[in-house]
Amino acid sequence: MKRVWHGLTVASSKIKNKHMATALITGASSGIGMELARVHAATGGDLVLVARNKSKLEELKLEFETSCSVKVLVIEKDLSLPNAALEVYNELNSKNVSIDYLINNAGFGDFGFFAESDWLKNEQMIHLNITTLTQFTQLFLRDMLKRGSGKIMNVASVAAFLPGPLMAVYFATKAYVLSFSEAVDNEVRSKGVSITVLCPGATESAFKVAAAAENSRLFKGRKLASSKEVAIYGYRAMLQGKSVAIHGVMNFIMANSVRFTPRKLVTKLVRMMQSKV
Numbered sequence: 001m002k003r004v005w006h007g008l009t010v011a012s013s014k015i016k017n018k019h020m021a022t023a024l025i026t027g028a029s030s031g032i033g034m035e036l037a038r039v040h041a042a043t044g045g046d047l048v049l050v051a052r053n054k055s056k057l058e059e060l061k062l063e064f065e066t067s068c069s070v071k072v073l074v075i076e077k078d079l080s081l082p083n084a085a086l087e088v089y090n091e092l093n094s095k096n097v098s099i100d101y102l103i104n105n106a107g108f109g110d111f112g113f114f115a116e117s118d119w120l121k122n123e124q125m126i127h128l129n130i131t132t133l134t135q136f137t138q139l140f141l142r143d144m145l146k147r148g149s150g151k152i153m154n155v156a157s158v159a160a161f162l163p164g165p166l167m168a169v170y171f172a173t174k175a176y177v178l179s180f181s182e183a184v185d186n187e188v189r190s191k192g193v194s195i196t197v198l199c200p201g202a203t204e205s206a207f208k209v210a211a212a213a214e215n216s217r218l219f220k221g222r223k224l225a226s227s228k229e230v231a232i233y234g235y236r237a238m239l240q241g242k243s244v245a246i247h248g249v250m251n252f253i254m255a256n257s258v259r260f261t262p263r264k265l266v267t268k269l270v271r272m273m274q275s276k277v
């Protein structure tokens, strides 16, 4: 049986014949994560949805269980806290839920000069964007390696390729996600597990408001990619086992051209792009 979801034709029978994949998606209550959950549900796969907004996750659970006949487990968790990933992992083990696709999507940014930024916010961002993602990857990767199969998708950004004045910590966290994901993918690829790092450009979601970046040139007055198209692109790339997936032709050109551009100039250009309109 084939299902069509926002232009993505998903051969759900193919997945069903092999083994019905269960996906864990962090940050599934909004934006790209919510659309990734929709795409996965449309394939007939079960889901574990993790975020802080429990009522939104419960709403999605009802939507997917009703329209896609899949099982959905909701875990309300602040992933910026120490050991949050371990707590989720232990909860799933106690319920005998095994994860075939791990999608580390939760993340946030913060706009402004680093010297004036709130330390607590920086710490939470580093914990969520880096530490939790790394711990989730290690915990589920070990199980996937034992089974000899599994897919992981880590959501970075085109920011991963650039130094980011006015969002210095956020850009640096995404550089970590890119570097870490490529390195571990190299270690495990021959063992049946792939790690895909998704690099979206500016995307329509709650991100720009959470980051207080709505008035930066990057977001204001521009036609942004939709969360749906980014999710469909990323999900396909994960299924194909692509290692680095940069969404959008212009983003692809930018991410690659910076390698041949003096770094000082790149940093100045990013500063211009990030400045308020």
Ligand SMILES: NC(=O)c1ccc[n+]([C@@H]2O[C@H](COP(=O)([O-])OP(=O)(O)OC[C@H]3O[C@@H](n4cnc5c(N)ncnc54)[C@H](OP(=O)(O)O)[C@@H]3O)[C@@H](O)[C@H]2O)c1
Pocket: 026, 027, 028, 029, 030, 031, 032, 033, 050, 051, 052, 053, 054, 077, 078, 079, 080, 081, 105, 106, 107, 108, 109, 128, 155, 156, 157, 158, 199, 200, 201, 202, 203, 204, 205, 206, 207, 208, 210, 227
């Ligand atoms: N939008 C863009 O322009 C853009 C571009 C490149 C990369 N990205 C990346 O794409 C990913 C998804 O972002 P988005 O654009 O979809 O933004 P979004 O709409 O703001 O979604 C962010 C998700 O992360 C979750 N989250 C945030 N803090 C959390 C915490 N402490 N604990 C648990 N979950 C938390 C949120 O859920 P709760 O609030 O319910 O916890 C929400 O589901 C992020 O990693 C982001 O860095 C976004």
